[in-house]
Amino acid sequence: MPLPSSDEAGTLLERFRRHLRERRLPVTRQRMAVAEEVFRSGDHPSVEDLEHRVRASGAQVGTATLYRTLEVLVQSGLVREHDFGEGFKRYEPMTASPAHDHLICERCGRVDEFANDRLERLLRLTADEHRFRYRRHRVDVHGVCTACRGRDLEPLGAGANLR
Amino acid sequence: MPLPSSDEAGTLLERFRRHLRERRLPVTRQRMAVAEEVFRSGDHPSVEDLEHRVRASGAQVGTATLYRTLEVLVQSGLVREHDFGEGFKRYEPMTASPAHDHLICERCGRVDEFANDRLERLLRLTADEHRFRYRRHRVDVHGVCTACRGRDLEPLGAGANLR
DNA sequence: TTACGTGCAAAGGCTTTGCAGTCGG
DNA sequence: CCGACTGCAAAGCCTTTGCACGTAA
Numbered sequence: 001m002p003l004p005s006s007d008e009a010g011t012l013l014e015r016f017r018r019h020l021r022e023r024r025l026p027v028t029r030q031r032m033a034v035a036e037e038v039f040r041s042g043d044h045p046s047v048e049d050l051e052h053r054v055r056a057s058g059a060q061v062g063t064a065t066l067y068r069t070l071e072v073l074v075q076s077g078l079v080r081e082h083d084f085g086e087g088f089k090r091y092e093p094m095t096a097s098p099a100h101d102h103l104i105c106e107r108c109g110r111v112d113e114f115a116n117d118r119l120e121r122l123l124r125l126t127a128d129e130h131r132f133r134y135r136r137h138r139v140d141v142h143g144v145c146t147a148c149r150g151r152d153l154e155p156l157g158a159g160a161n162l163r
Numbered sequence: 164m165p166l167p168s169s170d171e172a173g174t175l176l177e178r179f180r181r182h183l184r185e186r187r188l189p190v191t192r193q194r195m196a197v198a199e200e201v202f203r204s205g206d207h208p209s210v211e212d213l214e215h216r217v218r219a220s221g222a223q224v225g226t227a228t229l230y231r232t233l234e235v236l237v238q239s240g241l242v243r244e245h246d247f248g249e250g251f252k253r254y255e256p257m258t259a260s261p262a263h264d265h266l267i268c269e270r271c272g273r274v275d276e277f278a279n280d281r282l283e284r285l286l287r288l289t290a291d292e293h294r295f296r297y298r299r300h301r302v303d304v305h306g307v308c309t310a311c312r313g314r315d316l317e318p319l320g321a322g323a324n325l326r
Numbered sequence: 327t328t329a330c331g332t333g334c335a336a337a338g339g340c341t342t343t344g345c346a347g348t349c350g351g
Numbered sequence: 352c353c354g355a356c357t358g359c360a361a362a363g364c365c366t367t368t369g370c371a372c373g374t375a376a
Contacts, residue, residue: 026330026375047365062333067366085246085301087341088365103295112293122282123304130275132266132306138248139302141286143295189350189355210340225358230341250366251340 003042008095012039012078019076033059034069038079044090044102044111084111084140101139107148166205171258175202175241182239196222197232201242207253207265207274247274247303264302270311 016035020027037053038045045053047066054061061069070091073079082090084104099120103112119139127134179198183190200216201208208216210229217224224232233254236242245253247267262283266275282302290297 024329024376028331028375030332064334064367065332068331083246083248103290103293105295106298112295114289114293116285116289119282119285122279122285123302126277126279127266127304127306130266130277131309132268132275132304133312134304135269135306137302137304139286139300141290141295141297141300143290143298146294149296187351187355191350191356193357227342227359228357231356 003040009036009039009093012093012095016073016076016078019078020072025072030059030061030065031069031072033057033061034066035073035078038070038073038091039093039095041091041093044082044084044092046088046090048088050091101141103141103143105145105148106142107144110145110147112145166203172199172202172256175256175258179236179239179241182241183235188235193222193224193228194232194235196220196224197229198236198241201233201236201254202256202258204254204256207245207247207255209251209253211251213254264304266304266306268308268311269305270307273308273310275308 013032013035016039017027017032020031033054034050037050037057041053047063047070050070051061051063051066054066070079070081073091074081078094080092080094082092082102084090084102086109097113098115100113100115101119103114104110120137123137123139124134176195176198179202180190180195183194196217197213200213200220204216210226210233213233214224214226214229217229233242233244236254237244241257243255243257245255245265247253247265260276261278263276263278264282266277267273283300286300286302287297
């Protein structure tokens with residue numbers, strides 16, 4: 001949720017560059033432009049979001065390259081890929097904040113993060129009980145954020161568009 | 164996980180018929196054929212799975228109708244829609260077993276179910292703390308089931324295809 | 327130099343939609 | 352009879368891929 005400090009973004013960018021060098025992969029203008037924009041994000045941008053941001057930053061990057069670069073970023077472990085069930089993916093830089101899960105607002109799409117050790121322990125235990133070797137989990141809590149909840153109570157057409 | 168008894172399936176089918184009648188929606192051959200097949204499932208079939216099963220049962224149902232019927236079934240509350248991040252959706256009848264989450268095997272796709280009150284309480288509490296009005300959650304635990312784990316230890320090419 | 331990256335446009339996988347014909351109530 | 356449904360094929364949306372050209376090392 002907090003915007004990564006430009007320091008954090010810089011470090012990640014540096015780590016990405018190292019990652020590429022280590023496997024003798026070219027460090028291209030496009031890859032750096034995409035990485036920079038992802039690392040700069042404080043939210044969970046979609047490919048479309050990133051496409052706009054990268055272009056706004058003045059860089060010239062094709063859609064296919066954007067997808068291909070995101071794949072490399074995810075494999076490098078510096079970026080996390082999410083699927084909140086919206087029909088497209090979202091991406092998040094692996095900044096300081098360690099493992100966490102998400103709260104998603106049903107109305108406005110706002111995403112909050114939370115971390116809870118008990119939750120993870122609970123899930124590991126559950127996997128054990130079912131004789132699964134635990135690998136990872138995905139926890140999304142869907143609800144309505146304060147801002148959107150507030151909107152229900154407003155004068156005009158209150159409660160009309162509850163659905 | 165357990166196959167619904169034909170009783171449960173029958174009840175759900177009856178409930179679906181009532182649901183349709185209540186909103187003056189036609190009870191068609193196709194809708195019943197699809198519903199029957201979904202309610203009969205003990206697993207979490209995809210649209211493709213259902214298409215095969217419905218055809219195997221002798222019914223004639225177009226793909227578009229299958230999708231449209233699933234939508235009605237989900238809205239009726241008698242069927243649950245899942246997205247395990249595979250690029251397509253899966254469906255599950257709301258049989259006796261109440262709220263539960265899923266354990267998915269990374270290797271073979273097997274899906275186990277589990278229920279845990281503490282988990283739900285934990286997530287509701289988390290929503291509260293973030294001032295979100297809790298609506299629902301989605302918890303998927305990914306791991307490797309016993310059968311697939313066993314395969315790692317087998318003589319031939321052991322550990323080769325770990326990836 | 328040379329392997330890998332890039333851009334474009336075409337193709338893919340899943341799902342939705344437009345429309346003419348059909349059918350349940 | 353009428354409104355809703357059905358099937359087909361076309362279109363949509365996000366993502367991947369083939370290919371000719373470009374570029375980092």
